[in-house]
Amino acid sequence: MKSVGIDAIEIWTGNLELDLAETFAPAMGEDPGKYTKGLGLLRSSFPDAYEDIVTMGANAAHRLMERKGLEPDDIGRIDVATESAFDNSKPVSTYIAGCLEEVLDGDFHHANKGERKFACVAGTQSVDDAYNWIRAGRNRGRSALVVATDTALYARGDPGEATQGAGAVAMLVSEDPDLVELSAEQGYGSADETDFLKPNQQFPSVDGKRSVQVYLARMREALEDFESVAGAIHPDDFELIPFHTPFPGMVRKAALLGFRHAIRDTEIEDELAAEIGRQPRREEVESDEAYLDAIKEYTDKLKDTQAYLDWYEDTIEPTLAIAREVGNWYTGSVHVARASGLWQLAKEGHDLTGKRLLVGSYGSGAQAEIHAETIQPGWREEIEALEIESRLEDRYSLTFEEYEHVHDVHNHDKETEAEEFTTPDSEFAFDGWGRMGERKYRYVE
Numbered sequence: 490m491k492s493v494g495i496d497a498i499e500i501w502t503g504n505l506e507l508d509l510a511e512t513f514a515p516a517m518g519e520d521p522g523k524y525t526k527g528l529g530l531l532r533s534s535f536p537d538a539y540e541d542i543v544t545m546g547a548n549a550a551h552r553l554m555e556r557k558g559l560e561p562d563d564i565g566r567i568d569v570a571t572e573s574a575f576d577n578s579k580p581v582s583t584y585i586a587g588c589l590e591e592v593l594d595g596d597f598h599h600a601n602k603g604e605r606k607f608a609c610v611a612g613t614q615s616v617d618d619a620y621n622w623i624r625a626g627r628n629r630g631r632s633a634l635v636v637a638t639d640t641a642l643y644a645r646g647d648p649g650e651a652t653q654g655a656g657a658v659a660m661l662v663s664e665d666p667d668l669v670e671l672s673a674e675q676g677y678g679s680a681d682e683t684d685f686l687k688p689n690q691q692f693p694s695v696d697g698k699r700s701v702q703v704y705l706a707r708m709r710e711a712l713e714d715f716e717s718v719a720g721a722i723h724p725d726d727f728e729l730i731p732f733h734t735p736f737p738g739m740v741r742k743a744a745l746l747g748f749r750h751a752i753r754d755t756e757i758e759d760e761l762a763a764e765i766g767r768q769p770r771r772e773e774v775e776s777d778e779a780y781l782d783a784i785k786e787y788t789d790k791l792k793d794t795q796a797y798l799d800w801y802e803d804t805i806e807p808t809l810a811i812a813r814e815v816g817n818w819y820t821g822s823v824h825v826a827r828a829s830g831l832w833q834l835a836k837e838g839h840d841l842t843g844k845r846l847l848v849g850s851y852g853s854g855a856q857a858e859i860h861a862e863t864i865q866p867g868w869r870e871e872i873e874a875l876e877i878e879s880r881l882e883d884r885y886s887l888t889f890e891e892y893e894h895v896h897d898v899h900n901h902d903k904e905t906e907a908e909e910f911t912t913p914d915s916e917f918a919f920d921g922w923g924r925m926g927e928r929k930y931r932y933v934e
């Protein structure tokens with residue numbers, strides 16, 4: 490069977506940042522602890538006036554192609570996943586290909602281009618499409634370029650404003666990948682839900698509290714479906730578990746439920762029995778209500794056990810390091826979590842070749858997907874080439890008034906004269922409107 494997976498990855502953050510605890514919370518009259526401890530977020534990334542989903546996606550893709558020494562002829566498809574698209578017909582991938590053709594030799598005329606939509610899970614779906622295309626033998630030796638790019642902005646005053654972000658992730662999906670090989674096994678949890686949607690509007694309508702419950706319910710379904718094809722999972726099977734991360738506190742909730750599920754009928758449950766008892770079983774109690782109460786009580790105790798805390802510190806915490814600094818990037822978020830985990834473990838000197846990841850993607854509306862990945866020998870070189878730290882440090886830090894201005898500039902319903910806080914440097918920039926209402930771009934040396 491062909492080995493197919495992610496060969497390389499690039500991350501491009503919006504060039505601005507907002508400090509949530511120091512700047513946003515005081516201006517909103519909130520306790521900074523809500524951000525640092527509750528949501529687990531320190532900063533959000535924002536796009537400067539000349540940045541949008543095209544510039545961020547093209548910049549990530551450009552860096553990736555340069556670093557891998559690729560020409561347009563090496564790419565057989567370009568898929569963009571986004572929920573921030575500005576055109577109902579012409580896909581963002583055509584704009585990104587146009588940008589790349591400005592600076593690379595050759596063109597993408599023989600590459601299949603498209604745009605994927607299913608909230609945040611579309612990034613993973615695009616990776617799947619590329620995987621299937623290669624496994625089907627239709628790629629003629631070429632790779633797929635997948636770009637997940639979003640400006641995750643909420644209406645001013647919406648509770649979601651706390652979890653905003655903006656950035657792009659470009660991934661090269663190839664045969665014999667250098668970073669991770671994807672498992673053929675997948676699990677899905679999918680249902681028609683109305684927790685977060687954008688019915689032809691820029692900013693989402695969100696039922697935040699419900700969205701958290703829907704995330705957990707769909708993720709659980711996906712895990713059970715994954716286990717039905719891949720066999721029961723054990724917490725020690727995976728070096729890292731990157732989840733879709735709208736904010737790290739969400740992952741904290743998902744990880745606890747996942748750990749509880751995975752230790753059932755294992756030696757870990759047995760070892761913990763003396764301390765917190767065994768997990769309640771439905772058949773042992775009279776009603777569903779009594780079962781829910783009992784399982785909640787067990788979970789509350791499990792949360793404070795050393796076994797759980799150690800597992801969380803090793804397997805989950807490293808995946809959250811970048812999300813804390815950038816907020817939610819929607820379609821790119823789970824791919825940022827994977828990169829974050831590998832980056833943290835590379836810094837600590839771990840040898841991860843052959844080790845496995847379990848990846849939990851999620852999109853509102855709603856669908857979760859779970860698959861496994863095997864880390865490849867080239868992983869360290871790939872991750873070290875990202876230079877994540879300097880990219881995050883280079884962002885311009887906004888005052889609250891500047892943040893309000895930036896939000897207005899990107900609000901499609903407002904006509905705000907755009908002030909730029911940074912100067913584009915070796916990157917694509919928005920360059921005004923064309924005669925048919927199309928957006929135009931130029932590369933700034």
Ligand code: HMG
Pocket residue numbers: 520521522523524526527528572607608609610648649650651652685695696697698700701704733734735736738739817819851852853
């Ligand atoms: P909120 O009402 O602003 O915040 O909504 P809160 O009052 O619930 O506080 C958040 C957490 O901080 C709580 O922790 C508080 O207790 C804690 P929890 O009880 O949940 O564990 N807290 C504090 N902790 C320590 N010290 C303090 C303090 N104050 C409070 N002083 C909400 C939060 C996430 C609902 C809101 O920001 C929101 O609506 N966000 C957008 C929706 C979202 O991100 N949902 C996540 C799941 S859906 C998803 O992931 C899909 C998505 O990415 C979209 C897509 O797929 O396209 C969003």
